[in-house]
Amino acid sequence: xxIWGVFTxxxxxxxxxxxxxxxxxxxxxxxxxxxxxxxxxTSDRFWNAFGNTFEFALIMIPMTLILxxxxxxxxxxxxxxxxxxxxxxxxxxxLLNVSIVSLIWKWLFDPDFGLVTESLKVIGITNPxxxxxxxxxxxxxxxxxxSWWLMGYRMTIFRAALESQPVEIVEAATIDxxxxxxxxxxxxxxxxxxxxxxxxxxxxxxGFDVLGQVMIMTEGxxxxxxxxxALFLYREAFSYFRMGRAAAIGFILFVIIFIFTLxxxxxxxxxxxx
Amino acid sequence: MKKNKESKILDxxxxxxxxxxxxxxxxxxxxxxxPTHEIFTTPPxxxxxxxxxxxxxxxxxxxxxxxxxxxxxxxxxxSTIFSLFLSILAAYSFSRIEWKGRDTVFxxxxxxxxIPWQINAVPLxxxxxxxxxxxxxxxxxxxxxxxxxSVFLLRQFFIGLPSELEDAARIDGCNxxxxxxxxxxxxxxxxxxxxxxxxxxxxxxEYFWSLIALQxxxxxxxxxxxxxxxxxxxxEYGLLMAAAFLASIPVMIVFALLRKQIIKxxxxxxxxx
Numbered sequence: 001x002x003i004w005g006v007f008t009x010x011x012x013x014x015x016x017x018x019x020x021x022x023x024x025x026x027x028x029x030x031x032x033x034x035x036x037x038x039x040x041x042t043s044d045r046f047w048n049a050f051g052n053t054f055e056f057a058l059i060m061i062p063m064t065l066i067l068x069x070x071x072x073x074x075x076x077x078x079x080x081x082x083x084x085x086x087x088x089x090x091x092x093x094x095l096l097n098v099s100i101v102s103l104i105w106k107w108l109f110d111p112d113f114g115l116v117t118e119s120l121k122v123i124g125i126t127n128p129x130x131x132x133x134x135x136x137x138x139x140x141x142x143x144x145x146x147s148w149w150l151m152g153y154r155m156t157i158f159r160a161a162l163e164s165q166p167v168e169i170v171e172a173a174t175i176d177x178x179x180x181x182x183x184x185x186x187x188x189x190x191x192x193x194x195x196x197x198x199x200x201x202x203x204x205x206x207g208f209d210v211l212g213q214v215m216i217m218t219e220g221x222x223x224x225x226x227x228x229x230a231l232f233l234y235r236e237a238f239s240y241f242r243m244g245r246a247a248a249i250g251f252i253l254f255v256i257i258f259i260f261t262l263x264x265x266x267x268x269x270x271x272x273x274x
Numbered sequence: 275m276k277k278n279k280e281s282k283i284l285d286x287x288x289x290x291x292x293x294x295x296x297x298x299x300x301x302x303x304x305x306x307x308x309p310t311h312e313i314f315t316t317p318p319x320x321x322x323x324x325x326x327x328x329x330x331x332x333x334x335x336x337x338x339x340x341x342x343x344x345x346x347x348x349x350x351x352x353s354t355i356f357s358l359f360l361s362i363l364a365a366y367s368f369s370r371i372e373w374k375g376r377d378t379v380f381x382x383x384x385x386x387x388x389i390p391w392q393i394n395a396v397p398l399x400x401x402x403x404x405x406x407x408x409x410x411x412x413x414x415x416x417x418x419x420x421x422x423x424s425v426f427l428l429r430q431f432f433i434g435l436p437s438e439l440e441d442a443a444r445i446d447g448c449n450x451x452x453x454x455x456x457x458x459x460x461x462x463x464x465x466x467x468x469x470x471x472x473x474x475x476x477x478x479x480e481y482f483w484s485l486i487a488l489q490x491x492x493x494x495x496x497x498x499x500x501x502x503x504x505x506x507x508x509x510e511y512g513l514l515m516a517a518a519f520l521a522s523i524p525v526m527i528v529f530a531l532l533r534k535q536i537i538k539x540x541x542x543x544x545x546x547x
Contacts, residue, residue, distance in 0.1 A: 043354070048500075073495075074284065077280075077281075078281065078284070078285060080281065080282070080285045082288055082289050083284040085289065085292060085538060086288045086289065086292045088529075088537070089292035089293070089295055089296050090292060090295055091540075092296070092299070093295075093298075093299070093539055094475075094527060095475060095479075095525045095529055096299075096479075096480065096522055096525060097479040097481065097496065097521070098479060098497060098498075099481065099495040099496075099497040099498075099501050099504070099518070099521070100302075100483045100497075100500065100518045100521055100522050103302075103500065103504055103514050103517075103518045104298045104301070104302045104518060105298065106504075106514070107300055107301070107302075107305065107511045107514070107515060108301065110509075112314070112316065113313070113314045113315070113511075115297070115301055116411075118317050118318050121317070123542035124318065140283065148295070148298065149476075153540055156537050156540050156541035157540075157541050159541060160541030161539075161541075163478070164514055171514055177430070194407075211481075211482055212482065212497075212501075215501070216501060224395060230482070232394075233396075236395050237395065237399070238517075243396050243399075243400075246395075246396050247307055247396045247397065249339070250395065250396060255375075255426040273363075
């Protein structure tokens, strides 16, 4: 408990305190109230990062969860030999670390020799966008790579949740004439809502927290069109050493994640809390 | 009969899809073993005319890969053991011992699960700086150890255990610690194994905080080392893919050996609720 308190709870509180200061490595810190927040809320760079983070999260979170759910249903219903292979293949990327994933996808999206770009040319798109150099495509491209990476874990959670439900429910529904789609979404999905909520919260966190992928694949570019809040925070803190402002960004991120978690709880969690 | 046919077709579609899903990984390996002039061709070639281990050799000789690998193993191994031990104690206390304010503390703990690294980074940096732990592996191990998720998962599991065993042991005169380590822990084997796998994978892939806390090249873990490599070689994809391949070999081997346990362990974390 003490260790937990020191390393998890204390940083949040002191983070908030730091965010009220103007912290300078040479002159020490000085209390400035909410000036860091005022600065951020009037700064274009902040709102740009804010928008990019939301764009990324709003693409990545649904894509990851929907794919994971559909694949989990496939694994649940399939009895064939393909099952083990499919589950392993789809799960495997989750075991790679963020640097490996980002390097691979940076290479796949390479504008001159990348496999994605070249494949698009093969299927007839003569002038494919340079995904990572294009302000419009850069965030969706990073979101795709992130979904590829994170999906497998959510899938296994859903698959295990489905399998822990009593089979009689599905049998009874089949006898009553329900088709597969009805069984999936009307019967099974409500039953695994707690796990879906758990996975949603996890994915919300990975969505709004995104840093590694962006840092390695684009460094926030082109220009600042993929600079997300976490990267902005990292730069403020460790490139410019404006710790107070960085802590303020961190606190804002926390509030965003907290609000989204509450929304998820409200929509799905009525019967989840214990 | 028709159903069978349909599900066969679906199986085939899914197998093809899975192979497509793995193309990024295969392409990484493919790039790593191709000579440079065959990497940069249009259209891309899957089967090179010549295989080469040159990129892999370059990556190993120019960069302290084995040190990074060792650091990663130390960080993940130690954090996993620490966090298992702590969460056994904490989860037992949260599930089986009545104390004042227990549930309030537990709710705060749950809420703190939502706090990502990014928010903690600045304050943690000060804290570690004050404790003089920056650039030491322990600076990464401690915060990972303190992650509340393992306490949470284990508590849910302990609550589900029948209390008769424990009552019987208490009548026989066992104290709490004895009960915990002689009775509860042994029957929780599978859950603990699953939790260990979960924690190990988590710490193996931890990136953000390590990037801040470890700034010396011989203290890097694998993800941080790779990150630096990519800064050093802008578009030398042969070398970069060789490095990425090297860094993923341990994972591939472990996954090949323990596939079932890993998938089971990971999925367990979602089912305990």
